[in-house]
Amino acid sequence: MARKLDDIFNECYERIRSGESLESCLRSYPQHRAELEPLLKTTFDIGRRVSYIQPRPEFKHWARVRLESGQRYPRQETPAETPAASTWWRHSWAVAVSIGIVLLLTTGSTMAASSQALPDQPLYPVKLATEQVRLAIAVSDTQKAQVQTELVQARSAEVEAMANADKMEEAAKAADRLNDQLEQATLAIAKVEGTESQPPVYVPPSETTPPAVTTPPEVTTPPEVTAPPEVTTTLAVTTPPEVAKPPTTATTDNVTAAKTKHWKGSLEQSTISSLTALKDAKEKASQEAKPDWQKAIDTISKKNPPAQDTGEHNAQSDNNTTPSPVSPSYNRHSSPNWHSNDR
Amino acid sequence: MLSEEYLVQQAVNGNQAAFTQLYNQNFDRIHRYIYIKVRDRAEAEDLTQDVFIRALESISSYKWRDLPFAAWLFKIAHNRVIDHVRKRSKEKRAPLEEAYAKSVEDPIQMTERDYEVYQLKAALEQLPEAQRDVATLRFIGQLSIAEVARTLGKSEGTVKALQFNATASLRKVLYGKLDG
Numbered sequence: 001m002a003r004k005l006d007d008i009f010n011e012c013y014e015r016i017r018s019g020e021s022l023e024s025c026l027r028s029y030p031q032h033r034a035e036l037e038p039l040l041k042t043t044f045d046i047g048r049r050v051s052y053i054q055p056r057p058e059f060k061h062w063a064r065v066r067l068e069s070g071q072r073y074p075r076q077e078t079p080a081e082t083p084a085a086s087t088w089w090r091h092s093w094a095v096a097v098s099i100g101i102v103l104l105l106t107t108g109s110t111m112a113a114s115s116q117a118l119p120d121q122p123l124y125p126v127k128l129a130t131e132q133v134r135l136a137i138a139v140s141d142t143q144k145a146q147v148q149t150e151l152v153q154a155r156s157a158e159v160e161a162m163a164n165a166d167k168m169e170e171a172a173k174a175a176d177r178l179n180d181q182l183e184q185a186t187l188a189i190a191k192v193e194g195t196e197s198q199p200p201v202y203v204p205p206s207e208t209t210p211p212a213v214t215t216p217p218e219v220t221t222p223p224e225v226t227a228p229p230e231v232t233t234t235l236a237v238t239t240p241p242e243v244a245k246p247p248t249t250a251t252t253d254n255v256t257a258a259k260t261k262h263w264k265g266s267l268e269q270s271t272i273s274s275l276t277a278l279k280d281a282k283e284k285a286s287q288e289a290k291p292d293w294q295k296a297i298d299t300i301s302k303k304n305p306p307a308q309d310t311g312e313h314n315a316q317s318d319n320n321t322t323p324s325p326v327s328p329s330y331n332r333h334s335s336p337n338w339h340s341n342d343r
Numbered sequence: 344m345l346s347e348e349y350l351v352q353q354a355v356n357g358n359q360a361a362f363t364q365l366y367n368q369n370f371d372r373i374h375r376y377i378y379i380k381v382r383d384r385a386e387a388e389d390l391t392q393d394v395f396i397r398a399l400e401s402i403s404s405y406k407w408r409d410l411p412f413a414a415w416l417f418k419i420a421h422n423r424v425i426d427h428v429r430k431r432s433k434e435k436r437a438p439l440e441e442a443y444a445k446s447v448e449d450p451i452q453m454t455e456r457d458y459e460v461y462q463l464k465a466a467l468e469q470l471p472e473a474q475r476d477v478a479t480l481r482f483i484g485q486l487s488i489a490e491v492a493r494t495l496g497k498s499e500g501t502v503k504a505l506q507f508n509a510t511a512s513l514r515k516v517l518y519g520k521l522d523g
């Protein structure tokens with residue numbers, strides 16, 4: 001009995017997702033090429049469009065922080081007394097900011113204490129809320145980039161503290177937070193530079209588009225689908241081509257360039273310090289714990305490979321953990337790895 | 344890398360790090376799934392948060408043998424979206440175009456990327472419900488055929504047929520083309 005076309009279509013879709021080329025799959029079913037090819041190209045196009053849907057970095061970051069806080073400090077109220085979880089979350093941003101403002105105005109000592117709080121301490125949520133207030137009152141792009149850079153330093157210090165205290169789970173979470181913060185700081189600096197990423201050029205669907213879809217599966221594979229917009233959204237801070245500027249803006253441009261250079265250097269230093277602390281902790285850890293430390297290292301190093309080696313620390317560590325000596329992510333521009341317009 | 348089943352077991356036993364890892368693995372695709380089904384970013388963010396809160400609240404009663412974890416998570420998301428749309432339908436509903444335009448400051452400056460996503464949302468809205476459910480879980484949620492079947496309570500054969508028809512319908516709606 002002949003196989004149903006929907007079954008063959010599904011097989012091809014799965015094969016392409018697993019890395020095969022469209023052509024390879026079509027060759028397996030030459031009698032169905034005419035029906036399969038346009039439909040499979042449609043799935044690629046859907047995957048490309050879907051890849052543009054990305055949660056805002058700050059939303060993703062705060063959603064996780066709140067979830068973790070909720071895990072760490074479970075609510076004690078009875079269900080009858082507790083507002084719906086969704087309501088609590090929905091308003092938690094405003095609540096966090098409000099708490100921060102109230103603390104800012106009323107309890108300076110608590111604020112001061114919280115500024116040094118570490119992720120495993122009760123005042124840590126206060127510290128995070130306070131930081132949001134700082135961000136909220138930063139008006140200009142320059143101020144925002146400055147605050148975001150300082151927050152990277154704070155996150156980095158937390159990674160170091162947790163690593164030095166041999167608190168692997170907390171260090172891993174801190175590494176995650178540092179990663180998110182690096183993304184936000186990079187975006188903020190890019191805004192100051194005026195080099196935010198541009199959306200891809202829309203090309204209307206057309207049958208006459210060359211059908212050279214040889215490596216499309218990345219688009220429909222979840223991790224790859226996620227990658228392109230993330231890269232373009234968070235890392236597309238390429239230094240723009242040198243353009244002659246009017247003499248009157250030269251001084252301002254020099255100041256901006258100096259500031260952004262300083263911020264990027266700070267991000268770089270924070271990344272290196274955190275990686276060094278994590279690698280040191282990994283060195284001291286038991287064999288069983290080393291893979292977990294490595295994961296924390298990878299969290300940072302895969303997305304933010306530092307431009308320079310960390311010297312003796314790297315020399316001591318596992319080769320796999322040593323970030324490649326490539327340009328720092330803060331200056332890196334990457335494009336989605338699949339731009340086919342075939343449909 | 345730890346298997347999902349192991350992570351889920353750890354999370355069921357109250358391991359925070361395990362749940363966080365599951366959260367990290369699924370957050371983006373749950374958000375994408377919800378975003379494509381609701382009107383705007385704010386609604387999508389609210390519902391995405393709700394889904395993970397509900398998952399956290401009920402993880403202790405989760406059983407792997409009943410439903411794969413991703414399918415379980417998408418089932419929560421699916422039900423939340425249905426509840427949300429039902430409530431919303433009682434309100435005076437803005438047309439999709441209007442609602443979407445509200446989510447950006449200036450429609451003229453709407454990026455081509457947003458426009459393409461909008462086209463996809465609009466195309467999905469035109470599909471029959473069964474096709475739309477399968478297409479959304481499969482192409483946006485990236486679930487396997489088996490997971491989609493478990494989530495929707497349909498056979499795998501039915502899901503494959505719906506997937507095929509949904510793709511053909513989307514092609515027709517997106518590009519105005521009929522094949523075959």
